[in-house]
Amino acid sequence: EAGVTQSPTHLIKTRGQQVTLRCSPISGHTSVYWYQQALGLGLQFLLWYDEGEERNRGNFPPRFSGRQFPNYSSELNVNALELEDSALYLCASSPGLAGANNEQFFGPGTRLTVL
Amino acid sequence: AQSVSQHNHHVILSEAASLELGCNYSYGGTVNLFWYVQYPGQHLQLLLKYFSGDPLVKGIKGFEAEFIKSKFSFNLRKPSVQWSDTAEYFCAVKPRTDKLIFGTGTRLQVFP
Numbered sequence: 001e002a003g004v005t006q007s008p009t010h011l012i013k014t015r016g017q018q019v020t021l022r023c024s025p026i027s028g029h030t031s032v033y034w035y036q037q038a039l040g041l042g043l044q045f046l047l048w049y050d051e052g053e054e055r056n057r058g059n060f061p062p063r064f065s066g067r068q069f070p071n072y073s074s075e076l077n078v079n080a081l082e083l084e085d086s087a088l089y090l091c092a093s094s095p096g097l098a099g100a101n102n103e104q105f106f107g108p109g110t111r112l113t114v115l
Numbered sequence: 116a117q118s119v120s121q122h123n124h125h126v127i128l129s130e131a132a133s134l135e136l137g138c139n140y141s142y143g144g145t146v147n148l149f150w151y152v153q154y155p156g157q158h159l160q161l162l163l164k165y166f167s168g169d170p171l172v173k174g175i176k177g178f179e180a181e182f183i184k185s186k187f188s189f190n191l192r193k194p195s196v197q198w199s200d201t202a203e204y205f206c207a208v209k210p211r212t213d214k215l216i217f218g219t220g221t222r223l224q225v226f227p
Contacts (some may be wrong), residue, residue: 033214033215035217040219042217042218042220043205043207043220044217045214045216056213056214090158090159103149105161106151106159106160107158108158109158
């Protein structure tokens with residue numbers, strides 16, 4: 001069974017640009033989560049989508065947004081990039097709201113560098 | 116606000132030493148508890164989890180964790196570490212119908 005996949009693996013952008021990161025969940029999983037892993041800050045929760053709807057949002061500005069498609073894949077968009085957005089962006093999936101005791105399975109991440 | 120504290124930011128051990136990594140959380144309700152590990156160059160993977168029942172949980176690679184509800188703690192232990200245990204370890208807490216909250220991580224270095 002294929003795991004969570006993310007693309008691209010690495011990305012270099014300049015301040016002010018926009019970026020789109022992509023995530024494909026494990027087959028059968030309906031929930032997708034996005035996290036930011038910045039150096040020394042651990043994993044910070046960004047967004048949670050399930051069945052195409054945004055279920056929860058972390059403490060990030062509105063220039064961080066996303067969506068989930070009918071096939072449950074997801075995009076994370078970041079507008080007006082700032083230097084501090086440089087981080088590893090992790091996507092995770094789980095079977096969704098049907099089971100409250102669901103563990104999350106993580107993808108390899110997208111390393112974003114903002115210059 | 117809900118939070119997870121990992122007291123040890125960087126731990127250095129010799130092989131065969133015993134390991135205990137602390138994790139405390141602040142949330143009064145029912146939670147699910149997790150330890151994830153991130154080996155160098157690899158993605159985050161689940162080490163062990165607690166949902167209910169026996170508070171002593173066994174995970175992969177000889178790791179275990181004990182949930183002590185009165186102390187809001189979920190410390191990770193291993194009696195004898197190996198060089199291959201060098202990694203970053205993250206404690207995470209999930210209130211039943213809410214998001215997963217991670218600690219800031221503990222970097223473990225094991226020297227032969």
